[in-house]
Amino acid sequence: MLKNPEQIEVLCGKLFDEYGSVFPLPPFSQKVCSFFGSLASLLMKHPQSRNYPDVVAFGFFCRQANIEGLRCRYEGQTENRLGRGISFHIAPSNVPIIFAYSMAVALLAGNACIVRVSSKPFEQIEIVCGCIRELLASSEYSVLADYITLVRYPRSRKINDELSSVCDLRVIWGGDSTVEEVRCSPLPPRSNEITFADRCSAAVFDAEAVLSSKSALAHDFYNDTYLYDQNACSSPRIIYWLGDEDICERAAEHFWGMVHGYLLEKYSVEPVISVDKYTAACRLAIEKDMQVIPMPDQLISRMRVYSLSPDLEKYRCAGGSFIEYFDTSLEALAGLVSPRIQTISYYGKLAEKLRSFVIEHRLNGIDRIVPVGKTADFDTLWDGYDLILQMSRRISVQ
């Protein structure tokens, strides 16, 4: 069926072998749930896993207790549901592990999965694919063999066309330009699509709470930001400090001191990123009222602004570039929000305050409110979608 099948490297499963005969599964089917439990054990035992915190985190997501927790969350909502059929996923090319989460959630929702993994040769992909292959080869999970196909291929409109033409659900990661490109390939009329566009995130810190924080905060913040070069859509780029001016200043001093100490051990900035960050600061200086807060080196770039607007997102720069704002109330946060704002991470007891702020102000952005350190934790609620419900079909019965 495919014109250039040789361009496709099949890492797991098989392509186009009578897909019509693959039946959808109910969400959280027993076989699928136990498959992930087994996958978790394999991943945890894998000798290479310990080198890759993202593989460990995925293993943690797959473990039996977590899957069971998710199943319970959807109890009462999935009885009349089945997967949509065949799902086709385009994973981002520089976060190796997202393909695995995308596949997991689609399978849990009851779909067969064709996943295009990153074309870069990440070890993490080899580890996860290896474990999946091992399980599918066993008699226990061979029934799932038709449900997992992992492929790698270079940019190709033709292959996107072919795979799109057979899918009931398409999932596109990788931001605006990827979405735009993949959307050139038509979907069958009944198929639907979930897209993960470019997003930008911010953090709100209770200054008083930060003043008494310990180094664990620096560690959590690192995981939210520098661990992915501050370039994940959930990484905060804007820090909103809540408190009186002098307390905010002291808290920021304390906080960045801790983060800086942590970075000296853990992170190095590539020369071109140093220049990028410096350029971003100059750009912001030209266009907005701001003050650069001096730091001993280029690890952290701090830019204090005096008002918030949605276009601040334009001045973002990967690799440790932070726009900061001090205020005694949350009100000004509304000025920052646009549909592009995805995650607000917080420190201090702010979850309820933030939730009611978003709802009361009817903000057209902010899909997630999570504590510092949890921004990258994958959940079936992502980017404002309930993925399990979006990826399954509900049968109405009267």
Added chain:
Amino acid sequence: MVNLDTILQQPVYGTAHAEKTALLADTLRELTLYHDSNCPEYHRILRAFGYTRKRIGAVEDHRDLPFIPVRLFKEYEMRSVSESELFKTMTSSGTTGQQVSKIFLDRQTSSAQSKVLARIMCEYTGKKRLPMIILDTSAVIKNRMMFSARGAGILGFQMLGADRVFALNEDMKLDIAALEAFLEKHSGERIFLFGFTFMIWQHFCKVLRETGERPDLSRGVLVHGGGWKKLADQHISTEAFREELKELCGITDVHDYYGMVEQTGTISMECECGHLHPSTFSDVIIRDSFDFSVCPHGKKGIIQVVSVLPHSYPGHSLLTEDEGVIVGEDDCPCGRKGVYFHVLGRLKNAEIRGCSDTYAEKS
């Protein structure tokens, strides 16, 4: 205001460390204050980074003065003279795709650029203007669509020749007949040759190699620039480039230069020992990307270039995106004073992680 004419009377390579530092500190400090008063964008950057006029006024070493990223000229139209004083606008195609640097020149800056370039070149070609072979096509300056750093470079350099010929026709083919006729006409004379490194390799050396033509350029002095990236991609070294030229046309007096449209005029020339030398009118500072501190000699880092010429636009102190290393200072065997350095290429693009804009990459 600094009197540029006084500075330009200094010897091109005669000022050693202490004298040069004093000269540049005075001139560049005043230029910084001047642009602070006259270029709103520049002023906003200095203030945001905490550079007050008082702080700038107290600077005694030009290495302590602020610098701005050269990339800003691709994004902002920055100038320090009124629109009515503009004489011409230079543009360059950059490596960042469609964005183009825009450099605004008034008469004073433009003429100072030409003067300085001529003075530097005299050090290599002698006082007398020489017949000149441009190893490129005239189309590059005729055609506005093609007008680029290449065109600007040729326009700048061609004024230094007495009689001129373009070695390539409009289709980028080597015009060997025109070349031989020109050499015939100027037989016995020294010849000045100019071109861009990659163009010379691709459209001159390769063609001579293929056709077997061997024009005698042993009396020539070749000045070439534009960077080594494309040759490095083809694994062609400086030595191989020079060897090839020597073998194909007997030319041995070959000088690379380092310069950019944002600081036209004050180029750094390669000496007989293979070192790049900024002239008295400019300097090269290597900065550590970790904290932008000045690297000691021998340590590689990001190249900052300073020049006394930019008056109509705030380009007197720029952080480039090139990597380099200072080899030594005041003691190059060639006798030229000041620092001498190597360019190691453009800063490598980072392998950045993150979830956006990935599929669209060339993969």
